[in-house]
Amino acid sequence: MQDTPATITRLLLDWRAGSEQALDELVPLVYAELKGIAAHLMIRESGSHTLQSTALLHEAYGRLVSSDIAWQDRTHFFAVAARTMRRVLTDHARAKGRIRRGGEWKRELLHENIPVPSPLASPEVLLALDDALQKLQIHDERKAQAVELHYFGGMNWDEIAEVLQVSRSTVAREIRFAKAWLLGELQK
Amino acid sequence: MTAHDPTRWRRMQEIFEAALALSGPARDSYIDKECAGAAGLAEEVRALIRNSESAGSFLDNGLPNVADSFPALQLLQPGERLGPYQVLKEIGRGGMGAVYLAVRADNEYKRNVAIKVMRVESSAGDPTRRFRAERQILATLDHPHIAGLIDGGTTASGLPYLVMEFVEGEALDTYCAKNELTLVDRLALFTLICDAVSHAHRKLIIHRDLKPGNILVTKAGTPKLLDFGIAKLLDTEMTPFTLAVTGTGARLLTPEYASPEQVRNDPVTTVSDVYALGVVLYELVAGRKPYELASKSAADIERTVCETEPVAPSIAAANTSFKKGITGDLDTITMTALRKEPDRRYSSVDALAQDVRNHIRGRPITAHPDTLGYRMGKFVRRNVGAVIAGTIVITALAASSIAMTALYLRAESAREHEQVARMEAETQRETAETISQFLREMLTQASPRETQSADQIPIRDVLDQAADRIETDLAEHPALAAELYVTIGAVYRDLGLFTDAIENHAAAADLVRALPSPEPRQLAESQIELGLSYFRNGEYEPAEEAARASYAIVSAIDPTPLWSHRISRELSRILADVGKLDEAEALATETVALLRSRPDASPDDLAWALDALGTALFRLEKFEEAEIPLREALALSREVHGPASPGYAHMLNTHAIILTRTDQHKQAAAELEEALTILQSIYEEGHMERLTAESNLADALLHDTQYAKAEKYYQNVLATLARQYGADHPAVATIANNLGRCYEHQERYDDAIPQYERALGMYRSILGEEHAYVALVELNLARVLRGAGDRAGALQHAGTGLAIRRELYDEDSPQVAEAVALLDELQVD
Structure with a gap:
């Protein structure tokens, strides 16, 4: 395994310095770790809860990243974790959908005013959300990332503001718009 | 909408934002107007708004918080049988499964039970077997106050269930x-x-x-x-x-x-x-x-x-x-x-x-x-990696026509240290732990757990050793070393050892500046710490310089980080003390606004910001206005720290000063006595915190015409200050002035003159010739000289006082009027 703390730390620093390639290398390294976490969440299904996943993320962080990393980089690590978590869950949902429906999955219809259930509750919804997020990304990268950090990374607005290097109010605006837009997509 | 059209997208967001702020027909006509000409745009915007208003907590709960939106699941149906039990109804549910009321219906006795069915998927081993083993253990519980486990098994669909005693x-x-x-x-x-x-x-x-x-x-x-x-x-x-x-x-x-x-x-x-x-x-x-x-x-x-x-x-x-x-x-x-x-x-x-x-x-x-020794250790541990808020700010109070109130102090309680440390711990836990280990080792050597009071802890020795060791042990980790210097400096400052504090904070600031890419936060915080240490040692110029440097760093950060509240607040305090009052008020107002705008801000931080605002307003002699934030700060502080904490004592102190200024002397004296009692139980004699409270108490007593008592406190504070902090400490000037007032009130002019002269000399050299305090003491001196029969001297000092006030205040201000009145009286004599 290459995922020594030193490697991850270096990649994080590179990524922060603007290297997209570093991100591409980072995600698989973090993936393995988070897969374990996600598996945990899956098993618990709806039983999983905030504290646990946060604790696990922190634990993963402690294992993966060497201790002398600066705090901005820590925030960035969680951004990577959010991206990775999205990927892990989507993969899982896809696999599950294949099993259930023999290779293809059917999108669940969502009714207006019914909040979208958690992705853990329904692979269909998770995949639909992932799709919608990808579309959003084409229009507006930043909005998509803000939602990703918020939803998959469990980050609050301040933390998102830190990662995206924008103000807190910008984050709030971006997410408000993205939510409305995504909800529209999911209802299509 | 398939292809991405950036202009249209941007426009859509703009209209969406603007329309959200409107309602009813205004919104409709706005959308129609703005979307005219763009096919389908109005519909899209309306859909967005509809969705936005019905989105609720959509996507807000994050991954883990799932149960709320979980669709209903039917695990058991009423009437269904599980072994000898018949399900009656569901009585509870949650993410893990559901609970049913059931009745044992197979033989002669009927007994209600609760059945819990779990939704468990497991990838590891044979869950049913493990489940059974655990159940065996639980079944051994037999206690009148424990609802017993009766039975268990697996439902037809393979879900494990437990049968429990049903408790009404x-x-x-x-x-x-x-x-x-x-x-x-x-x-x-x-x-x-x-x-x-x-x-x-x-x-x-x-x-x-x-x-x-x-x-x-x-x-x-x-x-x-x-x-x-x-x-x-x-x-x-x-x-x-x-x-x-x-x-x-x-x-x-x-x-x-x-x-x-x-x-x-x-x-x-x-x-x-x-x-x-x-x-x-x-x-x-x-x-x-x-x-x-x-x-x-x-x-x-x-x-x-x-x-x-x-x-x-x-x-x-x-x-x-x-x-x-x-x-x-x-x-x-x-x-x-x-x-x-x-x-x-x-x-x-x-x-x-x-x-x-x-x-x-x-x-x-x-x-x-917890013993003090333990708390001390914990205090240091908590503050490690954090910039420790210092303890003491000497604040010579602005003067008015009545009298000059003494200094008071700024005690940032353990609670605030905790706040700061908490933020820091979040960001630098690993670093913090290294440091804390280091300090803990140092401290545990010296502070026996059972130590009951501060004077038994040779903490100074420990700190001296620690400071020495940083140089040797952490030569290769300048950032870490800087943090330790900051921490140790702050502890020195808490102990009133200001020169040592400055030394450590200067070392920290130098180290951080020399880092290849210093963190803005560490940079800013090392500067503010240095500023505070200078400030408490009465060195106002370097204090202001360092604090401004710190503020400049945070000002460049957008958005304003929450942690900057401390920097703007402390700069406000320093500026208030050097007489830059409008700027001080603006900064304190800004700090309060920042904290109020942030739901994650702690009430304690808000209390201190309000305290700074009250202080600035007070200096501006807006006494009634100042009382409002100070009252709020006092209430918050009592709520957060409790009625026996240094933080609360500090707030009492500040609030009492306002009461003094608004002529509520009895109430002021009572609050100050309460504060002093708290402080006496925390700090040793001669600690700046205690001296401040004593000094302010003396002021209240003076106004309440209890001269003998007031004089005793003043004398004691003056002697202790000079002994502990040197005869040239600025607070000495303030106390001397106030002691002069005490004599003046008793018409003991010959005793008052040397005190005012001492205060005047010191203020001139510390604050410059044209400062409000200088003017105030000039006038004070003029009055007592007149009382002692030295009309020429009185005229001269009153003239100087008036001249300075004319520079500082408007011609029709009460300050100028007061000086003019005095001069007039003297000329009539």
């Missing part, structure tokens, strides 16, 4: 409230609960999810614990942090009762139950939980549970009817159970129950409050 009762908290149980009744009930938990512990079963909702009380008043060990049983992956399906309604585990080790996913032991019982006890006596976590994010919950100290129950119980019954012992018992470190809690539930019984019977309890 109310949750502990509801029961106590409804029946208005007295404090002693509550405590007695609590000991029964402890007995049940202890019984389980002897069987090596940990509850893991104790909370009022899991403790039912029957009509007969018998407590029954539900869900013993269920948490673990359900946890097929052996994850310690668990959920529970409670008897009264299934829901996610409330983090309020989770111990720090559970929150952190560290091993759970029997003392984790001691902690949860501590929370239950706290709630029973105080009427509320030690922490309110409902609205917090996961990270905040973890931080709160692991790092903040709840207020003592006696303080939290302020609004309950049995507030008076909650003595220090009950505080100690509760807080001992609630300690963060498992090995510092009661070692067993029995020990906790025994102490509660001791308390009920009026016997001495076995637990001890």
Whole structure:
């Protein structure tokens, strides 16, 4: 395994310095770790809860990243974790959908005013959300990332503001718009 | 909309934002107007708005928080049979499954039971077998206060279920409230609960999810614990942090009762139950939980549970009817159970129950409050890696026509240290731990646990050694070394050793500046610390310079980080002291606004910001205006720190000064005496904090015409100040002036003259010729010279005073008018 703390730390620093390639290398390294976490969440299904996943993320962080990393980089690590978590869950949902429906999955219809259930509750919804997020990304990268950090990374607005290097109010605006837009997509 | 059209997209967002702010027809016509010409845009915007308004918490709960939006699941149908049991109805549900009321219907006796069905998917091993093994263990629980496990099995669809004794009762908290149980009744009930938990512990079963909702009380008043060990049983992956399906309604585990080790996913032991019982006890006596976590994010919950100290129950119980019954012992018992470190809690539930019984019977309890030695260690530990807020600010108060009030001080309490440390700990936990280890080693060498008072801790020696060791041990880690210098400097400053503080903070600032890419935060904080240390040592120019440098760094950060509140606030204080009052007021206002705009800001930080604002307004002589923020700060501080904390004492002090200025002298003296009593129990004689309170008390006494008493305090403060901090400390000037006032009031002009002269000389050299204080003392001196018969001298000083005031104030200001009046009188003489 290459995922020594030193490697991850270096990649994080590179990524922060603007290297997209570093991100591409980072995600698989973090993936393995988070897969374990996600598996945990899956098993618990709806039983999983905030504290646990946060604790696990922190634990993963402690294992993966060497201790002398600066705090901005820590925030960035969680951004990577959010991206990775999205990927892990989507993969899982896809696999599950294949099993259930023999290779293809059917999108669940969502009714207006019914909040979208958690992705853990329904692979269909998770995949639909992932799709919608990808579309959003084409229009507006930043909005998509803000939602990703918020939803998959469990980050609050301040933390998102830190990662995206924008103000807190910008984050709030971006997410408000993205939510409305995504909800529209999911209802299509 | 398929292809991406950036212009259209941007426009859509703009219209969406603007339209959200409108409503009704205004919104409609706005959308129509703006979207005219763009096909389909109006519809899209309307759809967005509709969605935005119905989105609710869509995507807000984050991944983990799932149960709320979970669709209903039918695990068992009413009428369905599970072995000998017939399902009657569902009585609770949650993420983990559901609880049903059922009846045993196979033979002659009918008995109600509760059946819990779990939705468990497991990847590991054979869950059913493990489940059965655990069930065997649970079945060994046999206690009158534990709802027993009767049976268990697997449903037709393969889901495991448990059959439990069905308890008809109310949750502990509801029961106590409804029946208005007295404090002693509550405590007695609590000991029964402890007995049940202890019984389980002897069987090596940990509850893991104790909370009022899991403790039912029957009509007969018998407590029954539900869900013993269920948490673990359900946890097929052996994850310690668990959920529970409670008897009264299934829901996610409330983090309020989770111990720090559970929150952190560290091993759970029997003392984790001691902690949860501590929370239950706290709630029973105080009427509320030690922490309110409902609205917090996961990270905040973890931080709160692991790092903040709840207020003592006696303080939290302020609004309950049995507030008076909650003595220090009950505080100690509760807080001992609630300690963060498992090995510092009661070692067993029995020990906790025994102490509660001791308390009920009026016997001495076995637990001890944290000793000062321990708190000191913890204080340093907590502050490690953080910029420690300093303790003392000497603030010479602005003068008016009445008198000059003395200095007062700024004590940033342990609580604030904690706040700062908490933020820092979040960001630099690993670094912090290295440092804390270092300091802890240093401190434990020197401070015996049992040390009861500050003067027995040779902390100075420890710090000196630590500072020396940084140079050698951490030569290769300049950033770490800088943080340590900051920490040690702040401790020196807390101890009133300002020169040492400056030395360490200057070293820290130099190190940080020399880093290849210094963190803006570390840069800013090392500067503000240096500024504060200079400030407390009375070196105003370098203080202002460093504080401004710090503020410049944070000003460049967008958005304004929350932690910057401390920097703008301290700069405001420094500026207020050097007479740049408008700027000081603006900065303090800005700080208060920042904190009010941030829901995650702590009330304590807000209190200190309000205190700074009050101080600035006070200096501007807007006394009535100043009283408003100060009153709010006082209330907040009492709420946060309790009535015996240095923070509260400080706020009392500030508030009392305002009372003095608005002629409420008796009330002021009372508040100051209260403050002084608190401070005397915390600081040794000669500590700046105590001196400040004494000095302000003297002022209040002076205004209340208790001259002899006032004089005694002034003399004492003056002598101590000169001895401890040097005769040229700026506070000496202030006290000398005030002592002069005291003599003047008694018409002892010959005694007053040398005091005013001393103050005048010092102010001139420290503050320059044209300063409000200089003018004030000039006029004071003029009056007493006149009283002593030196008309020429009086005229000269009154003239100088007037000239300065004309420079500083408008011609029609009361300050100028006062000086003119004095000069007129002198010319008539």
